[in-house]
Amino acid sequence: MSTTPTRTPTPTAARLPLAALLALATAVFVTSLTETLPAGVLPGMSADLGVGEPAAGQAVTVYAAGTALTAIPLAAATAAWPRKRLLLTAMTGFAAANTVTALSGSYPLTMAARFLAGVAAGLAWALLAGYARALAPAGLRGKAVAVAMTGVPVALALGVPAGTFIGGALGWRAAFALMTAVTAALLGWIALLVPDRPGRDARDAGGRAPMATALTVPGVVPVLFVTLLFVLAHTVLYAYITAFLDRAGLGGSAGAVLLVFGGASLLGVWATGAWIDRRPRALAVASVLLVGCAAAGLAARADLPALVYAAAALWGLGWGGVPTLLQTAAAEAGGDRADAAQAMLVTLWNAAMAGGGIAGGVLLDRLGATALAWSVPVLLVPVLAVVAGARTHGFPAARTRP
Numbered sequence: 001m002s003t004t005p006t007r008t009p010t011p012t013a014a015r016l017p018l019a020a021l022l023a024l025a026t027a028v029f030v031t032s033l034t035e036t037l038p039a040g041v042l043p044g045m046s047a048d049l050g051v052g053e054p055a056a057g058q059a060v061t062v063y064a065a066g067t068a069l070t071a072i073p074l075a076a077a078t079a080a081w082p083r084k085r086l087l088l089t090a091m092t093g094f095a096a097a098n099t100v101t102a103l104s105g106s107y108p109l110t111m112a113a114r115f116l117a118g119v120a121a122g123l124a125w126a127l128l129a130g131y132a133r134a135l136a137p138a139g140l141r142g143k144a145v146a147v148a149m150t151g152v153p154v155a156l157a158l159g160v161p162a163g164t165f166i167g168g169a170l171g172w173r174a175a176f177a178l179m180t181a182v183t184a185a186l187l188g189w190i191a192l193l194v195p196d197r198p199g200r201d202a203r204d205a206g207g208r209a210p211m212a213t214a215l216t217v218p219g220v221v222p223v224l225f226v227t228l229l230f231v232l233a234h235t236v237l238y239a240y241i242t243a244f245l246d247r248a249g250l251g252g253s254a255g256a257v258l259l260v261f262g263g264a265s266l267l268g269v270w271a272t273g274a275w276i277d278r279r280p281r282a283l284a285v286a287s288v289l290l291v292g293c294a295a296a297g298l299a300a301r302a303d304l305p306a307l308v309y310a311a312a313a314l315w316g317l318g319w320g321g322v323p324t325l326l327q328t329a330a331a332e333a334g335g336d337r338a339d340a341a342q343a344m345l346v347t348l349w350n351a352a353m354a355g356g357g358i359a360g361g362v363l364l365d366r367l368g369a370t371a372l373a374w375s376v377p378v379l380l381v382p383v384l385a386v387v388a389g390a391r392t393h394g395f396p397a398a399r400t401r402p
Contacts (some may be wrong), residue, residue, distance in 0.1 A: 014137035020194040021135065021147040024128050026186050027091060028151025031121040033163060034098060034179050035063050036155075038114075041167030041175055048172070049107045059114045061354065066118025067125070068350035074119070075126040075343030083131045084196035086123070088187060093120035095183040102176035122350070126343040129327035133338075134197040139277065142328050146273030149324040153265035153316075200339055214340035219333030219393025222386050223341070226395075227326050228348045230288070233379035234319060235356025237295060237372045240364055247369035248302035260309055261316040268320025276321075276328055281387070281397045284325055288384045290318025295376030302373070333394050 038045055038059040046056035078086050097117035104110045129145050136144030167175040214220055237244065242254045250257070268287075275283055294315035301307050326345060334341030363371045387395045 014140060016137075016140055016144055016147065017135050017195070018147070021132055021144055023186065023189045023194050024132050024148040025151045025154075026182070026189070027087070027124055028128060028148060029155050030151075030179060030182055030186065031094065031124060032152050032155035034094075034117060034176075035121065036060060037163050037167075037175060037179070041163070041172035044167060044172040048105065049110060051107050055107070059111065061357070062111050062115045063118035063121070064350045064354050066115040067122030068347050068354065070119045071122035071126050071346040071350070072343045074123045075339060078123070078199070079339060080199040082196050082199055083127060083134065084190065084194060086127055086199070087131065087194070088190055090120045090124040090127075091183055091187055091190070094124070095180050095187070098176050098180045098183065102173045102180065118350075122346055125346045127339060129331055129342055130338045131197060133328075133331055135195060141331075142276035142280070142324075143273045145328045145331070146269060146276060146321070146324045149327065150266070150269050152323050153262060153269055153320045214334055214337035214344065217334055217337055217341070219390060220330065220337075220341050220344075222390040222394040223326060223329045223333050224344055224348055226284075226383050226386050227330075227345050228352050229379050229383045230291075230322060230326070231349050231352035232356045232359070233295075233376045233383070234291065234322075235353050236360040236363065236375050236379070237298075239353075239357045240360045240369075240372055243364060244298070244302065244369045244372055245308070248308070250302070250305060250308060253305065253308075257308060257312045260312040261319075264313040264316025265320030268317045268322075269324065271317075272321025272324045276324060279397070280325065280329065280332075281391070281395045283321060284329070284387045284395045285384070287318045287322055287325060288380050288387060290314050292377040292380040292384075294318065295373045299370055299373035302370075329394060 038056065042053050042056055045059070046053045049056060081089075094117055097113045097120060100113035101110055101117070104113060128148055132144040132148040133141040163175045163178075166178060241258070245254050245257060272283055291314075294311040297307055297311040297314070326349075327342065330341040330345045331338040359375075360372055363375060391397065
């Protein structure tokens with residue numbers, strides 16, 4: 001009597017849940033684009049609301065303030081919520097705020113809606129990296145965060161120019177209405193294709209809040225320090241890049257320079273996703289050096305178009321993967337307190353953006369455009385020192401896959 005050999009099933013190779021991660025990337029894209037969208041539709045927005053362009057430009061400031069002021073307390077208050085429910089709630093609030101912005105004819109109401117949009121975005125940002133990691137197999141968590149964070153450079157490279165074009169062709173209200181439509185579609189996408197993950201206990205065994213305990217975890221403080229200074233250094237120059245190029249006689253090339261920056265950022269995201277699970281420290285060092293060298297090049301010879309474009313490419317290549325690097329570093333260092341670490345990172349990120357805008361304006365007014373570029377490598381010296389010092393926790397040379 002013959003028997004048929006029993007076949008042992010071949011283990012299926014671990015794969016990323018791309019449909020779910022791309023939904024998270026779309027959330028990152030929409031929130032990143034909406035933050036800076038007023039800058040591209042400022043003339044029409046200020047005319048319709050009956051205020052000057054500087055006042056209308058505060059729509060960016062109040063958005064960042066909403067994120068910076070509420071990300072930590074809201075993340076703590078919702079720590080135990082299931083992740084899917086929390087993301088759906090945040091994006092619903094985001095869609096409602098954009099709808100009010102698109103319909104409002106009142107400046108105070110528009111500013112209030114922008115603040116609430118920033119609140120909703122901050123809540124989403126505080127959970128997105130941790131959510132992406134929770135959805136992925138253990139050895140691919142860094143890549144999962146990289147996929148989710150592609151929304152940032154895509155918004156910079158393609159979203160802002162597209163939003164500006166729509167605002168010019170159909171009016172600024174149409175640009176914000178489109179953000180609502182995209183978010184509404186995204187809500188359905190999340191509901192159907194993104195698996196749920198549980199929240200975390202709101203307090204530890206000793207009754208302490210997660211924010212306090214997260215700061216005691218080795219590696220969290222160095223990551224937060226690097227986040228604050230790195231984003232500050234980037235924003236000081238990026239927020240005034242048009243003015244910088246104009247002073248150098250290249251004002252008409254600003255769009256092309258930003259397009260090169262955005263394209264290189266996408267390449268930076270790809271490189272980061274490919275190596276972050278194996279060489280996080282090398283990537284962090286390379287990012288700091290590329291951005292610093294690019295800014296130094298701009299400071300030295302911004303009158304040479306070829307050098308400006310080369311510097312923009314190096315800048316984008318170095319900066320593109322930074323959101324992924326820092327979000328992943330915070331999640332790895334935070335461990336069980338990863339969500340708390342992420343909330344603090346989001347708060348410091350937006351505080352640094354606001355501070356960079358203020359500091360850049362002061363430098364431009366008092367010391368001139370060249371000071372904007374030179375400030376970047378100066379600020380990045382302590383960043384490089386902290387990355388170099390956080391060898392065991394924060395920015396390790398390699399991660400051992402389980």
